[in-house]
Amino acid sequence: MFARLTAAAALVALSAGFASAQTPTTAEKPVTAGSATEAGKDLKEWQVAAQAKTGLAQALATAEGQGSGGRAIDADFERADGKNPAHYSIKVVYPDGKLVEYGINADTGELYKSENQPIERYFTRLKPSDFTNAKTSLKDALAIAEKTAGGGKAYEAEVERGGSAVEYEISVALADGSKEIKVGPDGTAKAD
Numbered sequence: 001m002f003a004r005l006t007a008a009a010a011l012v013a014l015s016a017g018f019a020s021a022q023t024p025t026t027a028e029k030p031v032t033a034g035s036a037t038e039a040g041k042d043l044k045e046w047q048v049a050a051q052a053k054t055g056l057a058q059a060l061a062t063a064e065g066q067g068s069g070g071r072a073i074d075a076d077f078e079r080a081d082g083k084n085p086a087h088y089s090i091k092v093v094y095p096d097g098k099l100v101e102y103g104i105n106a107d108t109g110e111l112y113k114s115e116n117q118p119i120e121r122y123f124t125r126l127k128p129s130d131f132t133n134a135k136t137s138l139k140d141a142l143a144i145a146e147k148t149a150g151g152g153k154a155y156e157a158e159v160e161r162g163g164s165a166v167e168y169e170i171s172v173a174l175a176d177g178s179k180e181i182k183v184g185p186d187g188t189a190k191a192d
Contacts, residue, residue, distance in 0.1 A: 046173040048086065049077040049155035052106035056088060056154045059104040060139050062111060063090040066102060070094045071131045072138045073166075077106065077155040087112065093119065097128045126159070126166065134166040136187045145170035145181035148189040152179070 060072045074091040078084070086106040093099050103113035119128065136144075142154040149172040156171040165185040172179050183189045 044178075045077065045079065046155060046171065046178040048079055049106070050153055050173040052077070052086060052155075054088075054104065054106050054109035056157070057139055057142050058109055059088040059090060059106070060142070062104050062109060063088075063092050063102040064139075066111065066114065067092065067094055067100070069132070070100070071134075073131055073159050075138070075157045085112070091117065093128045093131050095128060095132055130166055131159075134185060136166070136168075136183060136185060138168060140187065141168040141170060141183035144183050144187055144189050145172055148181050149174060149179045 070092040099119040152172040152174040
């Protein structure tokens with residue numbers, strides 16, 4: 001009887017030890033991010049941007065909706081840091097020449113900051129009227145770039161600052177990397 005009890009106790013102890021060896025500790029569990037703000041630091045920027053709950057097109061609409069007649073001209077995805085959530089930093093130019101940078105939370109889609117910027121710092125030849133009169137808006141260019149890239153999610157866009165016409169360079173996050181697409185003033189796209 002004692003031998004059976006000892007054998008049974010040993011078997012329970014062995015099973016418990018095996019089960020605990022199979023259960024990963026907190027440190028061993030893979031890091032999964034529920035939002036772009038929580039995403040691990042070991043991920044590349046395009047990977048973090050792909051996890052954002054708010055897409056760049058929605059963030060552009062929020063930024064452009066803050067004033068009358070403004071057009072988004074530049075958008076950068078920025079990772080979360082100690083004082084800011086993961087967000088899109090979007091520059092909007094207004095017909096009167098005013099340039100405002102808006103911070104749009106990448107997870108909630110809400111505006112969380114705004115700041116006036118001097119337009120002269122960003123452009124050498126382009127004027128606010130060039131953006132107002134452009135045939136292709138940044139929002140249209142995003143859709144064109146995503147289609148040209150074969151899907152994916154646009155996460156950054158900038159206007160060519162030294163050019164004489166509005167031309168955008170857009171970064172698109174794909175499943176296996178990031179692709180740069182240029183969209184010209186007439187809406188034609190070419191991969192970089």
